[in-house]
Amino acid sequence: MGKAAAPCSGSGGIASILSAVPCLSCKPQSDVDGTMSEQGKGSASSTAGAPAPGSDTYKGWLFKWTNYLKGYQRRWFVLSNGLLSYYRTQAEMAHTCRGTINLATAHIDTEDACNIVLSSGGRTYHLKASSEVERQRWVTALELAKAKAIRMMHDQSDDSGDEEPTSQSDRSEIQGTLKTLASKLDDLSTCNDLIAKHGAALQRSLSELEGLRVPLEGGEKIKAVNERATLFRITSNAMINACRDFLDLAETHSRRWQRALQHEREQRIRLEETIEQLAKQHNSLERAWREAPVLSASTPTAPAPEKAGSERPQKGEASDEDEDTEYFDAMEDSPAFITVTATDHTQHRRSVSNLSGASGGQPNDWHQDDNVSPTCNDLSSGKELQLRRRRRTRIPDKPNYSLNLWSIMKNCIGKELSKIPMPVNFNEPLSMLQRLTEDLEYHELLDKAARCESSLEQLCYVAAFSVSSYSTTVHRTAKPFNPLLGETYELDRMDEYGYRSLCEQVSHHPPAAAHHVLSRRGWTLWQEITIASKFRGKYLSIMPLGAIHLQFHSTGNHYVWRKVTSTVHNIIVGKLWIDQSGDIDIVNHRTKETCQLKFSPYSYFSRDVPRKVTGVVTDSEGQAHYILSGTWDDKIESSKIVQSSRGGSGSEGKQKTVYQTLSPKLLWKKYPLPENAENMYFFSSLALTLNELEEGVGPTDSRLRPDQRLMEAGRWDEANVEKQRLEEKQRAVRRRREAEAAEALEEGREYEGYQPLWFHKRMDAVTGESSFVYKGGYWETKEKHDWSMCPQIF
Template sequence: SLLVLPPLSIPASCEGGSQRPPASADPVGACARRCPRFICTPRRAAERRMSEQGKGSASTSAAAPAPGSDTYKGWLFKWTNYLKGYQRRWFVLSNGLLSYYRTQAEMAHTCRGTINLATAHIDTEDACNIVLSSGGRTYHLKASTEVERQRWVTALELAKAKAIRMMNDQSDDSGDEEPASQSDRSEIQGTLKTLVSKLDDLSTCNDLIAKHGAALQRSLSELEGLRVPVEGGEKIKAVNERATLFRITSNAMINACRDFLDLAETHSRRWQRALQYEREQRTHLEETIEQLAKQHNSLERAWREAPVLSASTPKGSERPLKEEASDEDEDTEYFDAMEDSPAFITVTLKDLHAHCYPHTSTLSQVSPSCNDLSGKELQPRRQRRTHIPDKPNYSLNLWSIMKNCIGKELSKIPMPVNFNEPLSMLQRLTEDLEYHELLDKAARCDSSLEQMCLVAAFSVSSYSTTVYRTAKPFNPLLGETYELDRLEEFGYRSLCEQVSHHPPAAAHHVISQRGWTLWQEITIASKFRGKYLSIMPLGAIHLQFHSSGNHYVWRKVTSTVHNIIVGKLWIDQSGEIEIVNHRTKDTCQLKFSPYSYFSREVPRKVTGVVADSGGQAHYILSGTWDDKIESAKIIQSSRGGSGSEGKQKTVYQTLSPKLLWKKYPLPENAENMYYFSALALTLNEQEDGVGLTDSRLRPDQRLMEAGRWDEANTEKQRLEEKQRAVRRRREGQTVGCKLEYEGYQPLWFHQRRNSITGETNFVYKGGYWESKERQDWSMCPEIF
């Protein structure tokens, strides 16, 4: 019973799938014609699609099991779900267990599932289908031909009978205790030592038999050649002596073999039971780990989608959960999913240099050169507001307004304030500075590559405020401005101005006493496509650090608002960002993965690679645009295998990732305050001394924030008509004077050609903050 039969070699048709079905073979169509129970269902439709795959793919056949064979392998089609239908899988039947893999290469590292045949029920739906039921789960398998199906059924029935027989033998054994106690382990070790000693005795006896047997053979040969009777007697005596020695040695060997056999028979069942127990434990652990992985994935999704607001979890409307594809989800890849992954794979190694990165901090240390913000932050000198009036519960039919606007620019659609939030686009643009401390920290970095990581995290952080913000900001009036003076609290000043109305464009300039300046001109191009709204920000963002002179340039990705007509609105970001340091030529490639119902990737995923001027990668960035970004230092890279699209992937070995940015939790009651962040709540707060064109002074926006939406709609129409009248008057004056119309000239910004990008855009020309100190706003137009 100790003997283990070696697996027989399987023909190439089984291992490699070289045999192809005949051209007329239709594994599903033939079954349909022969089986009257074949009806049209979604799964049947998938089977018909599967048959087309089987015609052009490698054979799904497997060799018939030879007598005594313990292993059977081959290709079968396995039903996964109603979206993917039947998928081709590599099945291995061994020791009463049926395991399956996506490819033969996966046998070395990833098993997709295992079925214990001892407790499984084997059934056949039609001439090509096999149905296995085990542990409350049902597996639908399909062979390419009826003959192939019969071979598998025969192999499965034999394996099941053998597994049941082995289970019964184990139950008949009186020693039913699990070999997990210390005494059992000691006994097994002692038995193994005894067996080793007996095996050594057999080896010694074998050597003696070989030696004496050779001598006996020589003596017999000499005996045959003798002719003298006297000598014959002596030789016969010698033969007898050697034969006696041979007999004694043989008896000793036989006795040793008998002892070995008795000992093996005594303990063989115990060892088989121990081995089977360990196999069951392994299978149970695999199933448990798989289930835990699924539960972890579901809990993580549920946490991200949860609308319940707690002290640490932001509340808010969210896009719908990605529906589970089927109740049988073992095809979900938790270890090596590659379908939507970037063109690189990371392998995290243990960081040998231990650092302490406090979990409560928004920023983590990238290196000693990027240390803390001088140990403390300046405390705000004025108390900012922490709430605004709750949003009124007004209902409005969006389709009645949007149905005639398909294909038009968003800025040209007359929208009531019911779809707005009480902030202007200039204030939304200023929200990019919510995580300005990332730039404060980057300004103190000595390494340009580490500085690039923080700049990349800052570029991603600006999207975190959009995840729940499905309302539309107010379109700024031409000449409207917005200032954010945080010089005393955080060391920076920000100014925005609407420099163009068609197309709408805003210029933004920020200067910080902590070593950086940021400026941008953003033009919003938007299209309503019926089911979704695409918002494409055009224009470059410039960031320059004073001490090093590093000049970074990047552009924003596309934002998409889904479920415009039916369902709950949700926002997605997709596209790529390339950040370039024009002084050192370092680059960072960031990819915002679009949401896909069929993707297994984490929603809102962002990945990136930071490389030097020579193209060598130094850091891997990963995270989500609504939660956090981490960086991992690359210590080694190599070319990996081809991915699902045939592209060769680069394998990066990295140290443990370090947290760069973490989103702040939303304030309490945020769901009733337009899901504003703590910064957004303060943006429309009234302040003294601001310019006469500041967004805080816009009456329709102020009325909407107070909940007086009917009055806000009336005021909004008045302001828009006033703006159109001013434009007609300005254009009419220029025509009447026969002057060339040069268009509107902004007050605080002027156009200049950028030497780096070659583009002509609006940059700050100065004078605003000096006018604020003098409180001289005589140059400001009356737009409200």
Template sequence: SICPKLPRLDTHKGWLFKWTNYLKGYQRRWFVLSNGLLSYYRTQAEMGHTCRGTIPLATAHIELGDACHLLITNGGRSYHLKATSEPECQHWLSTLQQAKVNANALIHHSDDSGDEEGPGPHDARFLSQGALKTLASKLDDLSTCNELIGKHGAALQRSLSEFEDLRGCVDGADKLKTVNERAALFRITSNAMINACRDFLDVAQSHNRRWQKTLQHEQEQRHYLETTIEQLAKQHNSLETAWREKPTSSREVDESDENDEFFDAMEDAPSFITVNAETKHRCRFCVDTKRIVLSFSRSSPRQSFLSGAPGVLRRTRRSRIPDKPNYSLNLWSIMKNCIGKDLSKIPMPVNFNEPLSMLQRLTEDVEYSELLDRAARCDSSLEQMCLVAAFSVSSYSTTIHRTSKPFNPLLGETYELDRLQEYGYRSICEQVSHHPPAAAHHVASQRGWTLWQHITIDSKFRGKYISVMPLGKIHLQFHSSGNHYVWSKVTSTVHNIIVGKLWIDQSGDIDIVNSTTKDTCHLKFSPYSYFSRDVPRKVTGMVEDIEGTAHYILSGTWDEKMESAKIVDSSQRSGGSEGKQKTVYQTLQPKLLWKKYPLPDNAENMHYFSSLALTLNEPEEGVAPTDSRMRPDQRLMEAGLWDEANTQKQRLEECQRLERKRREVQTMQAMEEGQEVEVYQPMWFEKRTDETTRESSYVYRGGYWEAKERQDWSMCPEIF
């Protein structure tokens, strides 16, 4: 059969008013009707990059309301639209209804012409749905014909057998008539089967041509997008380079987005909605924001915070390390026998490592120490909480491309980072336990704060991914106010262990508590989901006081930036199918809290290290003999000598196993003899019960920097 030629889908564009929420009411949006889809944008300029929503008309219900109103219902969701005049409303109504008819025609019919223009990306889904329905119908016809052919063929066979048995009988004429009738039925059914097969083949061939054109169109679009993205990346790199070379060439802040909405019609928000307050509420706030953003983002990374003593010659830190060798290794061949085991107990070659220890990775938490410097100067504990929250998120920004594991520190291994001259702080870490692996960390800053943490790492290999769960608390205390903050870390997951490109995700919740004022901040790290419309690596949060009143809303991503918006008003509204209450917050213009520094040039060949990470393993005089910089396998790996590094790694791990067995034997002997068991004691940290959390953890006992000043390391064990 020949299908009729289908009309082309309508195309129409124009402004309509769309209902957003109770606070903002109807908002002007640019609507585009094309190929059976009604899409809308905030402005015409957005058509090239940001679609705010799309409504398939084939399954939509369209009706006319009162006073130039249109109601479109699709998939349980209603869209309330309003035109500026009655004629315009009628024109949109007729256009949308005709587009719906045409879209349904595409679903239920197919065009046999192979010379027609190929479908675009938007109507491909309608073509595939129509094709599947048509092919399914034809397949049902084939099944019916097959069943009839079987029945009629069997009946014809029986008639022929009876005709043979009754040869010469008087009933021969009647039997011959029966045979002819059944033969005719069999011929009719066979012809129907042949026709159904021909129709099935025609439909399949017709849609095969369409699918080929659709595939070709998608391939061309993908190639175009890849080319465009490559050009944009080159332009971005050029602009970034120019900005770094001439940071003072631009003095103005772009104010074109001053009146943009913080969140646009968050109709699907689970518990609260935020919108901007009126301009009169935020004038003074915007001025303060502008000043803070300028002071934070106009300088090159870390340069504006170098405040050492005048006349002191500052050390030049290294800005590169040897490129990572291109060694191939079958990860699955090593990991397949490790499913469900603790990775800290599995000997692994350095091929899976980066040339830093876990102690050095822990020290990277203070890369954005200027956030705490700013927080120490805050008069408001709530504003201080916002900066502390941004600092807690910033520690994950270096992990986005860091899928290699750091070296497991040896028991008693230490790492110091002295940045008093540049940034006003110095840090000391020590591995205080081997199984389970645990590290203690202490940072003291001359700029008004002290940070300490005791972290135990629990890592499991699950087959397709590795989960790393840091256990323990992070403490931060500001000297002038005495505000004491406590929080913990989220789970890190490395995906695509078996096949594909490795990638890392952070997920979970962080609850930051100011134990002095009882202010709290709840941060949510959203796990990546293929089906989610949210931006990847999203982080949201809310700052509340002791009474549970919300004061700030935080938003951003853990690999890029964090912003805060001050709440000026809130109200309750019903939302969702279950009629649950939602809180609607009015906020001031968002304020930038933290933004990630760009990676150094050639970072992709240097383990994606940040500018700070490149300096962590730089040789330095006067450090303790147990310092991670002295570790031979790590040093050899950084130099690209991986075979030699693996040999040294095996030697160190074997020495550590022998030392552990020696301590176990001594413990058993002491127990048998009734003597006091000697428990391993770290060199620079001791176990105490925290007064705030009532938990037992390792804290700095002091003495390291004094020993360094004397250069007396006689008490240090020989671990390398």
């Protein structure tokens, strides 16, 4: 093979060997870095950067396979120290690496004249070069780097290997330690010689004593002392030998310790730099979002195609170029799936126009009135209804009281949250019963579901409703008031929205609340929620236990699901933030249709969009009909499946299913927060009205709770005093009840115990579980204005 006219310079390592291969980087710049022609797009073009003399670093352009929508994309690859890393552009080398493969454990394969396949640890890169010669240059460089990486890995496990370069301070520290150990060993050797010398003299003296004529008893004692002296000398010699072996071992492994220590320090520094960079990016994104909220709100739902040469990262592009693809996480016990929007087969590029017109000529079973965003219709109708009864739109601003949460909770690690005495400083002026009622903020989704003729379409709306209940928690890091036993909360919106809601605290330990909602628009919802929570030091886990039931009157469709786990992070230090994670399985027990929703936990190193939710709606036979996607703090969309096929195996060996869908339809969109919400506990418009005083409510209603009202008014010191009074009053009632139970037990009588006023425990025929359900009578009692049966809990 002849050399090129002007080969890349290099005198050693990869550079020296590759100098014999023609270098494409010596071509005119316009041939290499210019815009690709249409013919070039189908394959790839590559530019190998010239390595510096004596360097083992190799750089250049290759094309990397991303997904079936984008195909091969041009990326900048860097081969250095046995690692192959890639970036979108050369400028990204300073701050963002898109991926890395360790060649020491990688398998290198060549599919055809221009392709390279790298596999390592479940990760596979499909790469393309512009020519076979260029491909051979990269393959040669990769094989040499792999061989060197394997040698280095073996050297690290072998004592005869070369030491990795470490700092002078590290070497001095280790060498000083070894010198100290050597001097101490010399001291021990000196002591050993002295012990041997004096021991020998002692034994000679004892032998002389044995030769003297002494009583028999004295001779036995001298013999015993002689044996002990011998044992002492043997033990001393063993100790000195063990110390010498220890020093030899320390010298033998000193280089390994040195390398391990340096590696850990480098890893720590690299991680600190990465976290610092992520924090800066996070702050800049937050600042950009605050400064341009209108721009961020108008961002199209479908990602625009990537422009060639563009270096400005789009939304969600912080970790890899594959973040805006349609790869969904695999659900539990169901195949993984990929969704592809149905488009004209003559189109090779995905665009917003394709998505908007994809359903042209396709059958659509959605209601015509659902083509408009439900939030738009309901916002306008809501404003008209507000004219009937004006409700408050603000509460007093939150006082700026500072209190260290860790100073209170450091002694409560592992305890139930309900058993921790917390001041109101960490509360919000709402009870848990009112927070439970907030699930109804997007009740119009159930109104729409009640009008659906298709049960599968209805299930999509029910799923969107189950996700919408978490949208109010994204900024709500304060805890609600723990309700007192027997405390109730009613929300009567019959005239405005056609529903009535009633909650009652039915148990105190464990804390449990029963909830019942009746709508004259065709649905009934009921649930019993028990809160299990554990404080783990750095974070707080809140696990809602209990099932949520929803039944539609016209069809009898009965849906059941359970809530996911909520986690409050940064308890010790930093800004508090909340995450939702887990799976929700919504089951229609009449038709056996299901919807599986997956709430992806947030991770600094994840490629997914934060707060991501994905789901699939299947019929009783397991056939998928709809794909759900979105985030629990913003919106949920649904895409109808028109075709499915089996794809290739994923990284975990699971076979993927490729779904072709119609354009996504918006099911739910979060309402914007009211103005000045950050100073009003980040309450939504509904939450601002929940604690508003109303006439005719029961005497146990949360609106009348004195400590909660004082806190809302900003009088926190008085609220703390009142909170302690109410809790002590509740404890006194419980002690009295326990005494009555003990007395009944002694007398052989049955003691019924505490019974809720408006709910009673019944066995559910659908789930087979025992739970509290509404037994009626509350609204009739309210009409009569007769609350004589209610306890005085406040």
